[in-house]
Amino acid sequence: MSGAREEVLARLRAARDAGAPRGGVPPVPRDYHRSGSLEPGGREVLDLLVERVEDYRARVLCAGTDDEVAAAVARCLDEAGSRRFVVPADLEQGWRPRIGDRELVEEHPSAPLTVPELDALDAVVTGSSVAIALTGTIVLAGGAPGQGRRALTLVPDHHVCVVRAADVVETVPEALARLDPSVPLTFISGPSATSDIELDRVEGVHGPRRLDVVVVG
Amino acid sequence: MSTTHLGMPAVRDDSHDTGLPTYSPAGQGNLRGATSFPKAAHEKLLDTQLRRNLGKATGIIRGKRAGVVAELDDWEELRLAGSAIKADVMARLPELLEQLEENVTARGGHVHWARDAAEANRIVADLVRATGADEVVKVKSMATQETGLNEALAEQGIAAWETDLAELIVQLGHDAPSHILVPAIHRNRSEIREIFLREMPNVDPALADDPRELAMAARAHLRRKFLTAKVAVSGANFAVADTGTLSVVESEGNGRMCLTLPDTLITLMGVEKLVPTWSDLEVFLQLLPRSSTGERMNPYTSTWTGVTPGDGPQEFHLVLLDNGRSAVLADEDGRAALHCIRCSACLNVCPVYERVGGHAYGSVYPGPIGAVLSPMLTGISGPDDPNASLPYASSLCGACFDACPVRIDIPNLLVQQRAASVESHPRPTAQDLALRAAAVAMSSPGRFAAAEKGLALGRLVAGRKGRISSLPWPLSHWTDSRDVPAPPAETARQWWARTGGNDDEQEGRA
Numbered sequence: 001m002s003g004a005r006e007e008v009l010a011r012l013r014a015a016r017d018a019g020a021p022r023g024g025v026p027p028v029p030r031d032y033h034r035s036g037s038l039e040p041g042g043r044e045v046l047d048l049l050v051e052r053v054e055d056y057r058a059r060v061l062c063a064g065t066d067d068e069v070a071a072a073v074a075r076c077l078d079e080a081g082s083r084r085f086v087v088p089a090d091l092e093q094g095w096r097p098r099i100g101d102r103e104l105v106e107e108h109p110s111a112p113l114t115v116p117e118l119d120a121l122d123a124v125v126t127g128s129s130v131a132i133a134l135t136g137t138i139v140l141a142g143g144a145p146g147q148g149r150r151a152l153t154l155v156p157d158h159h160v161c162v163v164r165a166a167d168v169v170e171t172v173p174e175a176l177a178r179l180d181p182s183v184p185l186t187f188i189s190g191p192s193a194t195s196d197i198e199l200d201r202v203e204g205v206h207g208p209r210r211l212d213v214v215v216v217g
Numbered sequence: 218m219s220t221t222h223l224g225m226p227a228v229r230d231d232s233h234d235t236g237l238p239t240y241s242p243a244g245q246g247n248l249r250g251a252t253s254f255p256k257a258a259h260e261k262l263l264d265t266q267l268r269r270n271l272g273k274a275t276g277i278i279r280g281k282r283a284g285v286v287a288e289l290d291d292w293e294e295l296r297l298a299g300s301a302i303k304a305d306v307m308a309r310l311p312e313l314l315e316q317l318e319e320n321v322t323a324r325g326g327h328v329h330w331a332r333d334a335a336e337a338n339r340i341v342a343d344l345v346r347a348t349g350a351d352e353v354v355k356v357k358s359m360a361t362q363e364t365g366l367n368e369a370l371a372e373q374g375i376a377a378w379e380t381d382l383a384e385l386i387v388q389l390g391h392d393a394p395s396h397i398l399v400p401a402i403h404r405n406r407s408e409i410r411e412i413f414l415r416e417m418p419n420v421d422p423a424l425a426d427d428p429r430e431l432a433m434a435a436r437a438h439l440r441r442k443f444l445t446a447k448v449a450v451s452g453a454n455f456a457v458a459d460t461g462t463l464s465v466v467e468s469e470g471n472g473r474m475c476l477t478l479p480d481t482l483i484t485l486m487g488v489e490k491l492v493p494t495w496s497d498l499e500v501f502l503q504l505l506p507r508s509s510t511g512e513r514m515n516p517y518t519s520t521w522t523g524v525t526p527g528d529g530p531q532e533f534h535l536v537l538l539d540n541g542r543s544a545v546l547a548d549e550d551g552r553a554a555l556h557c558i559r560c561s562a563c564l565n566v567c568p569v570y571e572r573v574g575g576h577a578y579g580s581v582y583p584g585p586i587g588a589v590l591s592p593m594l595t596g597i598s599g600p601d602d603p604n605a606s607l608p609y610a611s612s613l614c615g616a617c618f619d620a621c622p623v624r625i626d627i628p629n630l631l632v633q634q635r636a637a638s639v640e641s642h643p644r645p646t647a648q649d650l651a652l653r654a655a656a657v658a659m660s661s662p663g664r665f666a667a668a669e670k671g672l673a674l675g676r677l678v679a680g681r682k683g684r685i686s687s688l689p690w691p692l693s694h695w696t697d698s699r700d701v702p703a704p705p706a707e708t709a710r711q712w713w714a715r716t717g718g719n720d721d722e723q724e725g726r727a
Contacts, residue, residue, distance in 0.1 A: 003234065005330040008539045010236030012311040012488065015546035018238065022549070025308045028301040032294035032500070052513065109527050115444050115478060135506075135514035142528045149528035150477045150519075154470065155444075173499035181462045181495045182324070184525050187502075187518035192470035195510055196383035196399055197406055197428040199274045199281075205382065205432050206439065207470020207517060 036170025038133070045133045045170050046215060049163075052136030056190025057203050058211040066094030069162055069216050073097045073125055076160045076212040082123035086113070086156065088148035091127060095146075095162055095216075107152060109143070118155035124208075125160045126153055131168045132175045135189060138163060138213065139175060142184035150184055159208040161188070165217030239332070240596035241541030246334035246364045247393075248541070248595050250579015253606040254588075257577040258569075270405045271574050275565045281511025282562060282620070288513070289503070298500045300624040303556035306491050307546060313458040313491050314537060320461025324523020326533040333540045338369035340536050341450060341483055345375050348481050348532075350447045354439075356465060356475045357381035358452025359559055360485045360538055362394060362581040366450070377450065378442050380471035382435050389416040395575030395583065397561040398509050403574050406431065439471070449475035449530070453486040454558070455501060456535075459494045462522045463535070466505060468515050476519050482530035487538050489546075489555040501558060504622035508560035541594030554590045554630060556623045563617035563627060569610055578610065579603050585617035589630040597634075597641040605641060608634035647691045669711070672704035679703030 038045040050060045061072040074097035077085060086105040087096060096104070105121065107113055127146030130139045138161055140147045146162075153159055169175050179185060192207030203209070241248055250257065261267060286292050306313060318328040329344075331337035337360075345353055353370070355361065355377050367377040367388075379388040386401035387394050390412045394400030401409070410426040417438050424434055451472070455464040463484055465472045476482060492498060506515040524533050546552045564570045564584030575583035580591035588611060592604040599605070608631045611617075617627040639649060658668040679685045685701040687693065695701070707715075 004332050004336060007234040007236065007332055008330045008488070008537070008543070009311050009314070010234075011238050011539060011543035012314070012546060014236060015238040015543040015552075016308065016310055018547040019549045019552050020308065021304070025304050026301060028305060029294070029297050032291040032298055032503075034499075055513075056516070112527065119444055132514070137514045142525060150473070151529075154473050154477055172503050173496070176496060176499045176502075181457065181460045181520060182522050184519070184521045184528055186473065187514065187520075189512070189514040189516050191516070192468065193516050194382045194432055194469045195278075196381070196386070196401060196469075197409060197431055198270070199277045199399060199402070200428050202428045202432045204429075205436055205469035205471070206380070206443065206474055 033171055034173045036134070036174060038170040040169045040174070041166040041217070045168050046165055048170070049131055049133035049136065049168050050215065052133060053138075053190070053213050056136055056193075056211075058190050058213055060213045060215060063214055063216045066092070066216075069095045069214055070097050072214045073160050073162070074100075076214070077102065077123055077125075077158075080123065080158050080210055080212075082158045084121050085123040085125055085160075086118070086121050086152060087125045088146055088152065091125065091146040092162075095125070095127070107148060109149070112149065113152075115151070115155065118151060121156045123158035123160060124148075124153050124156040125162070127162050127164070129167065129185075130175045130178050131163045132172055133168055133170050135172065137172075137175070137187050137189045139179060140186045140188065141179065142186075144183065150186060153186065154207060157208055158210040158212070159188075160212045160214065162214045162216060165215060168215075238543040238547035239539070239541070240544045241594045242333050242335070243595070243598065246540065247362060247581045248591050248604075250603045252579065253603050254577055254579070254610045255606060257579065258573040258610070261573045261577045266405070267403055267574055268572060270403055271571055273405075274399070274402050275571050278511055278565045282508060282565070285507045285511055285513055289507070295500055295503055296622055296624050299504050299558075299622055300556065302492060302497050302500060303623055304553075306489070306493060307552050307555060309493070310488065310491070310546065313493060314488060316458040317456055317461060317491060318537075320459070321523055321533075321535055324461055326461070326523040326535055329534060329536045331536055331538045331540070334364035334538075335369075337364045337485055337536055337538050337540070338366050341366060341485060342370055342373045342375060344481070344483050344534050345370065345448050345450075346373065348448050350375070350481075352376040352378065352446070353448045353450050353483075354378050354380050354442055354446040354475050354479065355384070356449065356451035356467065356472045357384045357400070358450070358485060359397060359581065360452045360487050361450060363487075363540065364485070364538070366485070378439070378446075380439050380443070380475060381467070382432060382469060382471075385435055385439070386412060389413065393576060394581060396564060397559050397582065397584070399561075403576070443471075443474040443478060446475075446479045448481045448483065449479040451475055451482065451484045453484050453490055454505065455498060456486060456491050457493075457495050457498065458491055460522060462495065462520050464498065464518060464520045466502075466515050466518045468510065468517065470517060473517055473519055476521065477529050479530055481532040481534070483534045483536065485536045485538060487540070488542050505558055505560055508562040508620070508622040541596075544596065545590070545593045548593065550633060551589075551593050551630060553625050554586065554593055556625055557586050557590065558623060560622055562620040562622065566616040566620045568612065568614065568616070573610075578607060580607070585611060585627045585631070586625065589627060589634050592634050592637070593630075597638050600638075600642050600646065602641070605638045608632075608638055666710065669708045672708065675701075675704040676706065
């Protein structure tokens with residue numbers, strides 16, 4: 001195996017030199033927008049996020065307070081008929097809907113649910129790390145507060161995701177600058193979809209078929 | 218006069234380790250078809266269903282791409298940055314790969330190196346066997362298509378389940394992929410319905426040919442596989458050298474399923490898929506989705522760095538594949554073909570691809586980029602090599618360059634590969650001789666003037682209709698399908714000599 005490593009690296013070193021550009025490699029021009037013109041968390045950037053997320057046929061609700069978040073989450077669950085739902089144990093207490101006739105499962109990192117257990121749940125409610133208004137993208141960081149591990153937001157068919165206004169930026173570069181690549185990240189832009197049949201977009205394949213977003217603040 | 222530098226390294230014997238840039242060995246993987254492009258294209262052009270399917274699909278995607286690209290006022294700046302980042306990667310590829318290896322290893326991953334397709338397949342098969350599993354779930358991956366991994370695993374008694382919808386359609390249809398992004402682009406909804414009815418166990422016989430229903434059938438078919446699979450195999454869209462982070466860009470969630478639920482993840486990646494730093498992804502995560510599916514962002518992008526305790530596969534293997542890439546890297550101009558991020562925008566805008574589809578190219582990499590990348594990876598063994606014909610699968614219209622998010626000058630590379638194709642001829646062909654004669658004629662003004670005198674003969678042949686409809690062999694190849702306009706009575710040089718450029722009447726243009 002180490003033979004292959006040395007051989008491939010030797011080939012690539014020889015190739016790097018044989019094909020080196022005679023004029024050298026110019027510095028990377030970074031004249032694209034590395035930040036947006038909209039204030040992170042401001043009214044305009046939130047409006048843009050809502051428009052772009054809805055464009056993917058996801059549902060967006062806006063809330064001003066934690067109580068309103070809890071009410072919005074309850075509405076999303078009820079409208080989808082999602083009765084059994086899971087949250088990461090460290091999800092904000094104030095965002096959780098009144099239990100009522102619903103069933104709440106908390107997942108602790110020390111006691112992860114099995115895949116069949118996850119599959120038996122109707123919905124998952126989480127927070128998020130960053131949102132990108134321009135592309136309508138929400139980023140979840142594995143293990144970050146209120147976001148759980150990756151499987152939690154993947155197996156249940158309905159994902160309700162809370163986005164804090166302060167975490168909303170306009171552009172992709174601003175978002176990446178806020179993220180830590182050492183933890184697993186999931187960039188979510190709408191519910192799962194496919195364009196594989198005649199390049200016609202169909203929402204809802206293997207990932208959650210329903211995505212509801214609650215923007216708070 | 219300048220000559221084209223083809224930058225061919227001296228030795229490329231793949232039978233033993235030479236440490237020199239090496240082509241993908243013949244007889245391995247899926248980089249070469251069985252027939253030449255013109256022959257295959259001729260057959261495909263007779264398939265009117267195929268042409269309808271392709272015309273519709275590429276038309277839709279071209280429109281979507283144009284719309285989302287026009288939204289960004291810094292699109293050209295992003296393309297320039299993407300191109301320059303990749304050029305930098307190529308100039309530092311060995312160092313960056315070692316950095317990637319160090320960072321993946323530091324985070325609990327294992328890195329393997331493969332000289333060629335057969336070695337990559339062997340490494341993956343051994344890793345799967347070591348887990349005790351006899352099946353794997355797969356994320357759509359061009360690298361594994363290139364190496365023919367599924368077939369190699371099948372020989373070892375390991376079943377590979379494709380989970381991307383289009384790959385599933387191809388696999389169930391016992392078919393070959395025909396597009397980088399949408400491998401089943403050649404199939405329409407009713408053909409897909411028939412494949413599902415025939416090949417999917419427990420499928421509802423009342424299944425309609427509505428895309429939504431078909432997608433739901435695929436979901437039901439694969440759900441149990443996802444939830445029980447122990448091993449997944451993926452490709453990678455990007456690897457970040459300075460963090461050791463890998464990334465997969467997808468739509469359906471099948472990628473997330475494979476990257477998250479199994480115990481073991483094996484990722485096979487061409488060595489060129491690197492970016493130097495995490496922040497470089499800010500360029501490519503904008504360029505790729507808009508160029509490929511014509512969306513502002515694809516539904517899901519996953520990134521992971523080694524192994525994360527308590528989250529996802531606890532065993533991670535990264536296999537780095539050469540398989541001819543070192544030979545491409547050794548070519549100063551040609552190495553730009555390694556900048557490709559597999560978005561498939563060049564396929565969708567190509568008038569040749571749109572009419573013949575991907576299968577005519579033979580290689581898993583079709584379309585304009587495939588027509589240069591495939592022969593560059595394999596080398597051209599001679600005039601009968603099917604890949605020798607690929608550089609001619611283009612009208613050099615330039616649409617591919619305009620669409621390419623990393624500004625690969627594909628038309629220029631096509632011309633260079635045509636030169637490589639001609640150089641591979643052990644004996645000159647009739648066309649080679651004709652072009653050599655033209656080169657002699659054009660290399661001196663006197664000779665050119667003498668050659669021009671022959672044009673009068675052309676006017677004679679054309680007669681009063683002013684067109685030549687049939688010429689003797691070998692020129693009949695041309696006139697069989699096209700007329701040649703009669704040459705003018707006076708050439709530009711003759712006109713200039715006569716008038717010094719001061720002739721408004723242009724009476725010579727009869």
